Amino acid sequence: MSRIGFKYVFERMPELRIVIFAGKGGVGKTTSSAALSYKLASMGRRVLCFSTDPQASLSDIFERNLFGKGEIEVAPNLYVLEIDADKRIAEYVESIRRKIKEMYKIDEIPREVEDYIESAVAEPAMYESAVYDAMVDVVAEGKYDYYVFDMPPFGHGIRMVAMADILSKWVDKIFEARKEALELDAAAARLKGEKLLEYEDQMLKELEYIRGRIVSFSRLITDAKRTAFTMVLVPERMAILDTEKAIEMFEELGLKMRGVVVNQVYPPQLLEDPRAPDYLKKRVLAQRPYVREIYEKFRDLIVAVIPMLNREPKGLEAVRIVAEELWESSLDLGALEALTGR
C-alpha cells in the first residue's frame, strides 16, 4: 500500500500516454522526464521526451547536442526532442510576413503592421504559446506510444487551459461578427451590382484552426485518462509553496493534478550509517522539517521519491538510476514518514 512509483501510476491508469513534469526551475523536471522516458523505452515502447529548455538540459543529461535538432534517438526507442522555441517563432513570424507580402504584392510590410509583429514577438506569452503549439503538434502526429513533457515553468500555460473555454466562446462571437461583416459586404455588392472579393472564407478557417489548437492543448493537459500532470519538488521552502499554489490553481480550474515527485531526498539510513560524514547527517536533519511538510501536505499525491544522488545525473548510466527510483521508489511512504522524525 505504501509502495510508490510510476509503475503503480501506469497500473492504475491503463490509458496513460502522456506524462507532464512541471515545477520550479532546478527541481529536476528535466532529469525526471529523461529518466521516465528511458524506463518506458527500455520496456520496448516508443517514447518521445520533449523539452524546451533554452539552457538545453536534455542535451546536458544525454551528453550530446540535441537542441533544435529535431527528434533524435538517443537510446533504443527513446527519442528526444529539444525544441528551439525562438527559432520556431522566428520561422513562424517570417511565414506571416511572407504571406502579407504575397497577398498584397508588396515588398515591404507597412510600418504599423511591422510594429505589431515585433511587439508580439517580444511578448513572453509568445514563447510559451510556441511551445504549447509544438506539444500539440507532436501528440497529434501520434508517432509514439508515450510522450513525456518537460514543461517550462508555467504561467500562461495554466491560464491557457483556463482560457480554452472562454477562447472557444470568443471564436463563436468572432464568427458572428465575421458573418455579419460578410453579409454587409454581400448586401453592398448586390446593391451596386458588383462582385464580392474577400478573404472571408480563409479567415473563418483560420479562426476555426485557432480554436482547434487551443482546445487540443487544453484537452492534452486536462485529459484525466490519458495524461498525468505531475509536479516535481524538492524539500525546500519555495518549492513546497510553489507546489501548493499550483495545486490550488489546478483545483480552481477543476483539473486534476495526478501527483508530485519528491526529488533530492537524503535517505534516512544515512543517519544510522557510521561511515556517513557529519555534514551529511546534518543535511538529513536540516531537510527534516520540509520532508515533514511535504509528507503532511501532499501525502496522497506523492507518486515517487528520488533520493539525493552522489553526483549530477548525467549520461545514460545516471539516468538509469533515477529511472529505477521513479519507477519503483526505494524510499516508500513509510521511509518518508520515518524521515519526518516522528
Add this chain to the structure above:
Amino acid sequence: MGERKGLGFLSRIKDAISEAVYGIALHGQVASIKRMKMYTEYLFMLMTIGDMMGIPIVPPYYTLRLLPYMVPNIKGWKLRMLRERDVTDIISG
C-alpha cells in the same frame, strides 16, 4: 445605322436612369451598409488584435495568423481608435 445610334442613345438613357435610381434610392443605403461594415470590421479587429491598442485578448501567437487579412484596415482603424474626440464629435455622432 440610325437604329444602332438610337439603341446607343437608349442604352445611354437606360444607364443614366439606372444611375439616377441608384443615386436616389440606393446610394445612401450602400454607403450606410459600408459604414456598418466598417464598424463591424473595426470591432472585429478590436476583438482579435486588440493588443495593438493595449488590450490583450488572445495569445498573439494565434492572432498573428489573422493579421494578413487585416492589413488594409489597420491604418484607418488605428487612426479612428486613437483619434482625439471632443464635444462636436459626440454631437455629430
